Amino acid sequence: MTAEPRAILSMNAFSGEAGDDPLLARRLANMGAAAVLFYDKPVEMVSGQGAWMTDRSGATYLDFYNNVPSLGHCHGAVVEAVRDQIGRLNINSRYMVEIVDRYMEALKATLPSDLSNVVLSCTGSEANDLALRLAEVWTGRRGFVVTQTAYHGNTAATTEISPSAYKKGGGSPRIRTVPAPDPAVYGEDLAGGFAKAVAEAAADLEASGHGFAGMIWDSIFSSDGVHADPQGFLKAAEGAVHAAGGLLIADEVQPGFGRTGVMWGFERHGLAPDIVTTGKPMGNGFPMAGTMTRPEILSRFVEEFGYFNTFGANPVAAAAGLAVVETLRSEGLIARCAAAGATLKAELEALAARDPRIAAVRGAGLFLGVSLGREDAPDGALVRAVLAGLGRRRVLIGAAGRYGETLKLRPPLILSDAEIDHFVQALADTLAETP
Amino acid sequence: MTAEPRAILSMNAFSGEAGDDPLLARRLANMGAAAVLFYDKPVEMVSGQGAWMTDRSGATYLDFYNNVPSLGHCHGAVVEAVRDQIGRLNINSRYMVEIVDRYMEALKATLPSDLSNVVLSCTGSEANDLALRLAEVWTGRRGFVVTQTAYHGNTAATTEISPSAYKKGGGSPRIRTVPAPDPAVYGEDLAGGFAKAVAEAAADLEASGHGFAGMIWDSIFSSDGVHADPQGFLKAAEGAVHAAGGLLIADEVQPGFGRTGVMWGFERHGLAPDIVTTGKPMGNGFPMAGTMTRPEILSRFVEEFGYFNTFGANPVAAAAGLAVVETLRSEGLIARCAAAGATLKAELEALAARDPRIAAVRGAGLFLGVSLGREDAPDGALVRAVLAGLGRRRVLIGAAGRYGETLKLRPPLILSDAEIDHFVQALADTLAETP
Structure with missing residues (x-):
């Protein structure tokens, strides 16, 4: 070592x-x-x-x-889209601006149809912070399972689920970690071994009193060292999450928007996440992020808490995001x-x-x-x-x-x-x- | 009612x-x-x-x-600054881009000189979320005092300090609220009455075991109904915060950047906050925010946690922010x-x-x-x-x-x-x- x-x-x-x-x-x-x-x-x-x-x-x-x-840096389609919209109007989503809906619809067209509600925010950290809260309210529980060297953001809550952000100390009591899905750890039965570790961690959270609210992963395990294959091996762990009553949050901030050769990282594994979060490449550099989920999950949350994101869903971000989705297709x-x-x-x-x-x-x-x-x-x-x-x-x-x-x-x-x-x-x- | x-x-x-x-x-x-x-x-x-x-x-x-x-909407100086920079370069702060430092220096020139470290992020929520964590690590305590109808953000942690975001339920156990500084509540001695309420809330947090990490306010008490006068009345409460060993966080997301007729809301009261946070008008609509503090407070935090904000301190935001600071002056x-x-x-x-x-x-x-x-x-x-x-x-x-x-x-x-x-x-x- x-x-x-x-x-x-x-x-x-x-x-x-x-x-x-x-x-x-x-x-x-x-x-x-x-x-x-x-x-x-x-x-x-x-x-x-x-x-x-x-x-x-x-x-x-x-x-x-x-x-x-x-x-690519300074891609012309994104640059022109931002230059155009920022001279027209840049406001919050308390008023409607058509391009914002055009963008959300273009984004949703790439996602599983049940994830039909979009909360736009500004950073992957905000998107994941909200995802955790959605899962907590939905399940009534507060514990999460993550991989050993995961990174999911820089807010107080997302730091808790980011072991790689801690320089000292033992991490959060409501978090359990499992080794990343590495054959060197789990051996031949990677899918089964990883699912078993997830199930045990969820059971441990239940026993601890925190309860198991869900698991969050980026499907390529970026910070854990990049673990992508074999395709489909995460299906068993998804089953373990759901069997334990938790939600699966697919953090697509890193693998999303085509990077793994398909639109979404979770697609490679045939997964059906309950919540999908996006960020980084979403606007090719324009600060924007998203949390997509089923309407009932969002409704339940909004019964408990007001949520408004001043810069989220601004039309300049929508213009940038729309240019990204359209360029992925047109090029x-x-x-x-x-x-x-x-x-x-x-x-x-x-x-x-x-x-x-x-x-x-x-x-x-x-x-x-x-x-x-x-x-x-x-x-x-x-x-x-x-x-x-x-x-x-x-x-x-x-x-x-x-x-x-x-x-x-x-x-x-x-x-x-x-x-x-x-x-x-x-x-x-x-x-x-x-x- | x-x-x-x-x-x-x-x-x-x-x-x-x-x-x-x-x-x-x-x-x-x-x-x-x-x-x-x-x-x-x-x-x-x-x-x-x-x-x-x-x-x-x-x-x-x-x-x-x-x-x-x-x-004003679509102010020419900001529009042109964004249009120019987004066609040149838009990257994260792992590399240096000169305009980012030019901006931070222009911002710091408006602030008390001891607040010489700047953490740029994307939203006021992120800025306040980090401010709470800075105060927690610095004091080794986790409790905060806020006003009764305060709003400070939409992350998990900033929702805890935002009573106005809760639709049900009793709020967070580590938070104490005090009535906003309203003469209808505190009577003739507004300054003394508010300071006494703050001191009692801090003492209650200490007694509860959470400890008192600090108080956060926007100096005009936006969500509480706008309480601005008499100038200087917050000085006594600042004293109470410090006497109890807490940090004072000035949330300038709403009153900052000239809105109250001076550059910063806390200036009207002659305060010396330990942490200042900014957002909303900082880029005239471009998503950007900041947390400014003393170097020793930031250093202590960074000993415990890694912090990096991918979109924070990007040069397009810096260009927008610089145009705002320069326009405030030139116009x-x-x-x-x-x-x-x-x-x-x-x-x-x-x-x-x-x-x-x-x-x-x-x-x-x-x-x-x-x-x-x-x-x-x-x-x-x-x-x-x-x-x-x-x-x-x-x-x-x-x-x-x-x-x-x-x-x-x-x-x-x-x-x-x-x-x-x-x-x-x-x-x-x-x-x-x-x-």
């Missing part, structure tokens, strides 16, 4: 002094201890286009990290993502066949995890070295996994074959120079 | 059937029970400019409700707000002198409350009738107060004298026709 669990947020974080960088000095003075910057020498960016960003010196960076501008980006992801995965597997330090290549579509080290000896230090080496080559990626042992790759869905080659060559060069 | 306490959120809410309005039918199908629409016949808006919005039929509405587009809007507010208040007081149903005119700058009924018989029904009558005259306002007895007026800071006259005439006409 080369790193403590729960260290993911700081895997690639700058932690030094400003030195002679005046902007870095300003940043540290302005954001203080909560500044989260990447790389030993944080980068000042000035522009972005497609899969690339450009820094102050004019150097360009291939962005395999950022899963927010999923259509055929979900199919493109599936194809590009398959190409990238095959090239990474070829690299793995030549380099024993690559333990596994996992994932779906353009959400891939590459574990370094051995199955019994995850190598977070090597991950840190590779992040830094790729950074020097101006290729940006992330890290995941309980021990920070996984390279996390999430390039934009518009990725070209040339950009795939560029990345794989940079990774191969980096591994070659790293002892 | 004409309405139950805690009914404010529904004071002017549509609650009927869609009838023959196809967009309304779509809205109810899309948002379900969480749709919060104003007026018996909700209005479809298509554009906005200055203090006015235009509906689908071309009719124009004077917006005395919306305190988000505080510079002299804070002085304009103070002058326009004084004119409006004087005209309302003249109306009150002629109409005994106006119990009081309160507030500061362009944040005014007009209570209807008698001091011992607040008249929420009359408020509802006036809201509806003004609505028929296409003048939009809100309601506040424990019994919904207060007209809440928050027109944009660019309000002209002609628009003030338009409003006062509409209110006089409405009162004249209302029995």
Whole structure:
């Protein structure tokens, strides 16, 4: 074990002094201890286009990290939609604006038909915070099950269900964690083993008096190290959640909007979640998020609490969101993502066949995890070295996994074959120079 | 008493059937029970400019409700700033973008110098949710004191400190409420009486085992019915908070950015809050918010928890926020707000002198409350009738107060004298026709 669990947020974080960088000095003075910057020498960016960003010196960076501008940086359709609507009207949803409904209908057309109510908010954290409250009111219980290194948001409530956000302490008494669905933990019967762990955790919550309100997962287990296969293995755990009387919340903030090669991550597993939450790529960078559920679940909640989100469902966000949904379709980006992801995965597997330090290549579509080290000896230090080496080559990626042992790759869905080659060559060069 | 306490959120809410309005039918199908629409016949808006919005039929509405587009709808400086930046780059704060620091510095220049760390997020709810967590970690205690009809957000944690969001039930065990600083409650010694109530509530939290982490207020007590005067009366309560070992959180989501005739609501009372939160007008409608505090408070929190906000501190928000701060200065809007507010208040007081149903005119700058009924018989029904009558005259306002007895007026800071006259005439006409 080369790193403590729960260290993911700081895997690639700058932690030094400003030195002679005046902007870095300003940043540290302005954001203080909560500044989260990447790389030993944080980068000042000035522009972005497609899969690339450009820094102050004019150097360009291939962005395999950022899963927010999923259509590519500054995608024309989104930029134009925002520019148009922000000059017309930008108000709250106490008045009707037609584009807001047009957007909700376009979104709903991609979702299971029973999830026909939409609550638009501004961040994935808000969307998940509300989802927890919906499940609590619906079930009359307060306990949730999550995976061991999950991350679901930064509010007080969503931090409780995010073990990876705790730097110290034992977490919340109303939360139970289960290991992520990793064959290294559960062995041959991944589906059954994971479902059994979920059932036991739910039973433990019931026994504790908190009760079991539900389980929340992002179906690709982003922070846990990316666990995607075999397709359908989550069906058994969904059954365990429902058998224990809980709701299943599909956190699609990371896997949603085509990233795994289908519109929604839960589709890959044939799931029927009770609540779906979305965020990050929903507006290609415009702050927006959503919580979709069945009308009876929302009605029950609204009997107890008033809920209004001032910026949620504003027409500028709707314009951005509508441009995203329409562009996914008009540019055929979900199919493109599936194809590009398959190409990238095959090239990474070829690299793995030549380099024993690559333990596994996992994932779906353009959400891939590459574990370094051995199955019994995850190598977070090597991950840190590779992040830094790729950074020097101006290729940006992330890290995941309980021990920070996984390279996390999430390039934009518009990725070209040339950009795939560029990345794989940079990774191969980096591994070659790293002892 | 004409309405139950805690009914404010529904004071002017549509609650009927869609009838023959196809967009309304779509809205109810899309948002379900969480749709919060104003007026018996909700209005479809298509554009906005200055203090006015235009509906689908071309009719124009004077917006005395919306305190988000505080510079006026679609203010050119904000529109252009967003249009420019969204075409350049829109990323998270793991990389540096200079305009983000330029913005934080412009914001900090308006705040007490000890509040030198800024955490940018997306909504006032997020800003207050974080503020609570900062106070909890700093004090090691979990209890908060709020006013009886306070509203501070829609997350799980901020709902706990928002009695006005509860439709049923007894609220959170870790919260104590005190009556808002209303002379009708506290009598002659408003400052001392309110401070004593705060001290007793804090002591009760200490005795209960929750401990006293702090108090949060918006200094104009928006939801409690608008209580602004006399200037400085909150200083004693601030002393009580600190004497009990708690932090004072100034929720400036409503009074901030010039609305009360000074930059910050707490300035009117000469306060030195430990944490300041902002939202609504910060980006004139662009979703953005902030939590500002002393570096040691933020550092202590970050020792316990990782905090990162994906959309917070994005450069498009920074561009919008910078345009707001610069426009407040370049157009002299804070002085304009103070002058326009004084004119409006004087005209309302003249109306009150002629109409005994106006119990009081309160507030500061362009944040005014007009209570209807008698001091011992607040008249929420009359408020509802006036809201509806003004609505028929296409003048939009809100309601506040424990019994919904207060007209809440928050027109944009660019309000002209002609628009003030338009409003006062509409209110006089409405009162004249209302029995």
